[in-house]
Each structure stands twice: as structure tokens, then as C-alpha cells.
Amino acid sequence: MGTAVDVRRESTDSMDYGVREPARLGRTRLPDGRHLGWAEWGPVDGTPVLLCPGAATSRWLGFGGDTVDASGIRLISVDRPGLGVSDPAPGRTLTSWAADIGHLIQKRALRAPAVVGFSQGAPFALALAASGLVSGAAVVSGSDELAHPRFTSSLAPQVKSMVDAVAAGPEAAAASLADFASAETLWDLVITTSAEADRTVYTAPVFQCAFRRALDEAFSQGPEGYARDTVLAMSRWPFDLAGIGVPVDLWYGQQDTSPVHSPDLGGTLSRMIPSAARHVLPTAAGALLWTHAGAVLDTLLSHAR
Template sequence: MDYGVREPARLGQFQLPDGRLLGWAEWGPADGTPVLLCPGAATSRRLGFGGDVVDAAGVRLISVDRPGLGVSGPAPGRTLTSWATDIRHLFRERALRAPSAVGFSQGAPFALALAADGLVNAVAVVSGSDDLAHPRFAHSLIPQVRDMVDAVAADPVAAEARFADFGSADALWELTVTTAPEADRAVYTDPVFQDAFRHALDEAFSQGPAGYARDTVLAMGRWPFDPTGIAVPVDLWYGQQDTSPVHSPDLGESLAQLIPTATRHVLSDAGGSLLWTHAEAVLHRLLAHVR
């Protein structure tokens, strides 16, 4: 089955004002409607989505390696706020005007941080991680995730070191496949998709586990922005069959109540991999906001 993974049409990197490099990949027409992808945990810029629909839809899809992953230079102590600053430079460098964003899984808070900072004009959160440290989830996290949240709250430096000790391409692949429901496992183990996914994992850890560890600290800590202040359209996409304990515990229900511009979509036939099984629907909805 074709899940829309393709080699990037264009690859590159540029130098930020502080000297760090930021790597990017693009698919679709260079003059298309810009859509920034914030990838999931421990994957690089190379794992895109909708490769079978972006050309027809006129979408210029841009994915970025977060600092310390892939070819982007490390930025110890980075935050969701500093991420928004990096992306502001990317938009200027790549001449991206009025972009929207997609945040998949652990990429969700990174995409929403851009919306909170006024950098994008619409967001699609797909199988997104939530503000897991928020008090509204105090009693709904599984013990392992609760331990991670508590560890970051108590001693973020020690927690980051612990995440780095765990992090590797093989460990993340094993975790993804063994915890996925059948609907997702069929996607992840498809030979073409698996090859692209493993390549993105290997590339993400090419500098070691520090980038993944920092991302995880940010995902398990409190968001530094207020979702109630987001003013652009936000679509929250979740699959009813999604069993990931680090996605939203209530499939975005309470987040949709916090974001005044949010619309929630829960698909009964989908799991956590819906970015690839329902790419056309996600992009069609996003484009309806910006065109």
C-alpha cells in the first residue's frame, strides 16, 4: 500500500545568526502553499507525508530537523520559545510567506508554539502529544509517563540525562512497533514505510541522543505558552485506535476546549499513524483555512 512516503524533492541547510546550522527538506512545488511539518519524536526531516498528494494539492511541504537531530546543530538548553525564533529565521531564509504548520505526535507542542507566537496562520495537530504535565492529566497518565513527567518537574537536568541513556534509533523503533495497535503496525512495518522510517531514525540520532533527550524534556514539561491565546484555526486529528501513552490521554478533548479556535476530529478507522493513512484529509482541511 502507498502511504505517501517519498524522498525529498529538495534538501538543504542554512546558518542561523548564532552560527548553528538548521537542516530542512521539501516536497511539492517550490511555489506551492507553504506547510511546515514538525516531525514526531526522534525522526529527521527526511520523513515527510502526503508525497502522493502534495503536487496535485499545490503544497510546498517543508520539514525541519530540530536542534541536535539530523543535520541541525545542537542548542543545549533550548526551549519551545527558542524553537519559534529559529523558525522565524527559516521563514525568512526560505521566503515562506503565510505558512501553516502540521505537528505530528511529539511535534505537536512545537507547532502550537509557532501558532502562539503568531508565526503561522493555521495548525493541524495529528496524533499529537498534549500538555501532559498539566493538572488536568494528573490522574490519567499511565505510570511510566507519569514518572517521566514527575522526573522533569523535579530535576530536568537529571531527567534529560536519563532520556539520553535510553535514546537510540533501535530503541525508538522497538518501542514504536511493540506498543502500536495492529492498525499502526501494518503501516510501520510496510517495507517501503519501514525503510523510510528507519532511515529517519538513524539520521535523527546521527549526532547522538542529546537532541532526542532535549525534545523529550520539552514534551514532558509544562508548555510555556497559553493555548487559550491561540488565535489561528487549529484542527486536532486523532485516531480512535491510537494506543500511544504519550499522545493526548483524552484524544484532544480537553485541549479542544482550551483552544478557542480548535476543531476536533476523531476517526474511528484510524490509529496514531493517521498522518500517513489520512494525509489528503489533513491537508485539504488545512488548505481550506489558508486559501
């Protein structure tokens, strides 16, 4: 098991959208000597739920901090290799990510965890579901398989340009992404492409502080981790969606304006995953991981029970 340190601190802002500082932080050593960094909220003996964070954010930004204790949930957010305090893994893939998490589950005795994937974390969560490592999955405002032919004519021009660049040369695309990416440029991108309802959440003082901190830590090793994540998310995914056998809930807000989330709000994705249930909330936007955390977690736990 990795080492941990208690860093619990309660928020006093009523508009914190369930954002709390982690209760525990740590790093776990993998068989090849690398370490994965993680943060936890909730009771140590609670039902384990892994979190695959969104693009360019680290373990520091959790969700549901106002519900996990009462619900008996042990939420564990994991830094992907090269982000935050997780060591880089040159040439990593979605398949190698699943192998890393398999080791983490074993070393930390996380029995039958579920997983939540937010935004760009979606393919990483689905990779765990496809590998049989989790008991259920929730994809929230998730990136879809944008390189799939079903989206050829429906991508925003700038997104199609990125998908085409990745297809033409993944390493060159990663280098190009790394040239411009930083915590500041990602913050600006999120704010300028988000709906007004999302900007209200993201710019709330407590949330903004936590979000900016997560971005800063994600880029602490440089931009390469973010660039690699983006290339993996915008490539064809190396697993069979039809082969996923665990329950998968797809959560989307009808008001979501992000061009890198699912163009059809998970419509075709839900048809490709036999075990999927799709939830489209008419008044929600992309930040529903924080505005509707209770519904996401309650539904996920209902499968485990």
C-alpha cells in the same frame, strides 16, 4: 536562503502510504551561526506547510507525497536542533524554537506558512501558532500537555514516571533519557506500543525503510537532541493555549494506543484553544498522518484559502 540539492525519486510500491524521498534537501544558516536542516516535497512555488516531525525522527520522513504536487503544497520538514543535520542549541526551549523558525521563514521567504505537528512534534507546532508565525496548524496524533494537572490521574504509569522525573529535575531527566535512547530502542518502543493498524503501516516495506532511515539520521549526532525534545514536551508549555488565534485542527484516531499521545484524544485540548476543531476518526489509529494525509492537508489549506 539555504542551499538545496535535488534528490527526487519516485516510489514503485503501492503500499507506501504516501512516503517519498524528499525532492530537495538543504540547511539554512541562523543569525547565531547555527544551521537548521530541512527537506521539501512539492512545487517550490506551492503553499508552504511546515512539518514538525514526531519523536526522534528527522526531516527524511515526510507525508502526503502522493498528493502535494497536485494540491500545490510545498511541504517543508525541519530537523529540530541536535537532530539530523540541525546544529545543537544547548538549553533550547519551545520559545527559542519559535525564534529559530521565525528566522527560517524570513530567510527562505516562506510567506504565511501553515504547520503540521505529528506526535511529539505537537508542542513545537503549537509554539509556532502561539507566536503568530503560522496561518494555521494541524496537530495529528499529538502529544498533549502531559504535565498539566488535568492529566494527573489519567497518565499511564510509565508516562507519569517520566513527567514526574522531568518536573523534579529537567537536566537529570534528559541525561537519563539519553542513557537508553537510540534509533533501535525508539523503533522497538513504537512497535510495541502501537495498535495493530499502526504496525501494519509502520512495517510496510517502503514505510519501514523510510522510518528507520529517519530514526538513524535523527540520532546521527547522539541521543541528546531526542532527550531535550522529550523534556520540553513533558514539561509545562511556556505559551498560552487560549491566546492562539489561528485555526487549529486536532486529529486523532479512536484506535490509537500510544501512551504518550493525548490521553483524552484532544478533548480538553480542544476546549483550551478557542480556535480549535477536533476530529476523532473512529477507524483510524496513530498513523493517520499517513493513512489520512489528504484530509489533514485539505482541511489545513481550506483555512489559508
